[in-house]
Amino acid sequence: MAATFVSLSCVNCGAKLQVYEDMERFACQHCGTEVRVERRGGTVALKNVLDAIQRVQAGTDRTAAELAIVRYEKELEIARARLEQMRAEHDRRTGIPAIVGALVIVFGVIGIFSNAVIGVSLITIGALALAHGWRREEPREVRKLEGEIVHLERKLAENKALVDS
Numbered sequence: 632m633a634a635t636f637v638s639l640s641c642v643n644c645g646a647k648l649q650v651y652e653d654m655e656r657f658a659c660q661h662c663g664t665e666v667r668v669e670r671r672g673g674t675v676a677l678k679n680v681l682d683a684i685q686r687v688q689a690g691t692d693r694t695a696a697e698l699a700i701v702r703y704e705k706e707l708e709i710a711r712a713r714l715e716q717m718r719a720e721h722d723r724r725t726g727i728p729a730i731v732g733a734l735v736i737v738f739g740v741i742g743i744f745s746n747a748v749i750g751v752s753l754i755t756i757g758a759l760a761l762a763h764g765w766r767r768e769e770p771r772e773v774r775k776l777e778g779e780i781v782h783l784e785r786k787l788a789e790n791k792a793l794v795d796s
Contacts, residue, residue, distance in 0.1 A: 732760030
């Protein structure tokens, strides 16, 4: 019994191929492109397997990006709230030396009228306390959390771009 085949062209390189009845999937002997044989209503067609895989991958990537967006938005909300809390705490701690310094300066100015040495000393101490409060750097944890927020914002933007494309 003779084998029945259909002559078709490769979807990638155009080379002539012989597609036998029992073939469902094979690689082109000329370029190596993997193809799938589709038979419908008496017709035979070749479909590039890689194209189908890429479409499935694109759909999977999009779904993963949609899920990541939800996660990143929640993480950003939590991180921003924590940053606000840390900054408020920092402001409270640095504000105390500044307020104390300002009060000591006021007492120093008042003290100058009764005793110049004590007054000048109080003004100096107040100025140092005031300067200490103003110069205080934010804690390392704040800077680290700011970096994490920037990272989360970048990842969120990347995933939104993937979903929008």
